Amino acid sequence: AQKITQTQPGMFVQEKEAVTLDCTYDTSDQSYGLFWYKQPSSGEMIFLIYQGSYDEQNATEGRYSLNFQKARKSANLVISASQLGDSAMYFCAMREGVGAGSYQLTFGKGTKLSVIP
Amino acid sequence: GAVVSQHPSWVICKSGTSVKIECRSLDFQATTMFWYRQFPKQSLMLMATSNEGSKATYEQGVEKDKFLINHASLTLSTLTVTSAHPEDSSFYICSARDSGLAGGTDTQYFGPGTRLTVL
Numbered sequence: 331a332q333k334i335t336q337t338q339p340g341m342f343v344q345e346k347e348a349v350t351l352d353c354t355y356d357t358s359d360q361s362y363g364l365f366w367y368k369q370p371s372s373g374e375m376i377f378l379i380y381q382g383s384y385d386e387q388n389a390t391e392g393r394y395s396l397n398f399q400k401a402r403k404s405a406n407l408v409i410s411a412s413q414l415g416d417s418a419m420y421f422c423a424m425r426e427g428v429g430a431g432s433y434q435l436t437f438g439k440g441t442k443l444s445v446i447p
Numbered sequence: 448g449a450v451v452s453q454h455p456s457w458v459i460c461k462s463g464t465s466v467k468i469e470c471r472s473l474d475f476q477a478t479t480m481f482w483y484r485q486f487p488k489q490s491l492m493l494m495a496t497s498n499e500g501s502k503a504t505y506e507q508g509v510e511k512d513k514f515l516i517n518h519a520s521l522t523l524s525t526l527t528v529t530s531a532h533p534e535d536s537s538f539y540i541c542s543a544r545d546s547g548l549a550g551g552t553d554t555q556y557f558g559p560g561t562r563l564t565v566l
Contacts, residue, residue, distance in 0.1 A: 375557035433479050433544055437490045
């Protein structure tokens with residue numbers, strides 16, 4: 331079973347509108363972390379936002395917020411007021427457990443977001 | 448903060464030659480770095496975990512003798528693709544783990560990637 335599932339291969343959003351990118355995860359660990367990265371066409375992976383499994387509040391970082399629903403095992407990324415520069419691939423990732431082996435990230439397949447002027 | 452550089456950004460080489468890619472954490476110390484490979488329109492595939500001062504841990508199916516990893520300092524890890532062949536052509540991207548001990552979250556920060564083309 332996939333540990334990270336991103337069901338939207340591609341999404342379109344009108345400039346200045348908000349968009350939600352879906353991510354569900356599968357883990358039996360109590361302690362885990364969820365990340366979102368943006369990959370523009372240049373290839374660089376840009377860290378956007380982090381949510382810890384014990385964090386009670388949804389993470390926010392500027393125009394990015396993470397809609398964390400622990401019972402449903404979902405960690406959707408919400409981008410408000412979309413800009414043309416937001417057009418990119420977006421990857422959801424998870425880090426499981428604690429200790430040395432927990433440093434690794436498992437990535438979803440990604441969602442390609444296109445912002446329409 | 449949390450800047451990771453990678454060099455070179457692109458390289459073209461002949462089949463049979465070796466290519467070295469450097470990954471540096473510029474403003475933090477990284478005891479752990481990671482090397483990924485990414486094919487077009489696909490997600491990142493973890494190749495190996497590089498720990499400073501010890502041998503790298505390779506993922507299943509990754510040839511350790513072909514992809515040599517050295518993590519000699521807290522800010523530098525290198526990946527050497529030995530005897531490169533056209534099938535090794537890919538986008539290689541490294542990340543460095545910022546443990547967050549100096550504040551912030553334990554997070555991986557990525558380099559800009561290296562596009563390798565083997566002729």
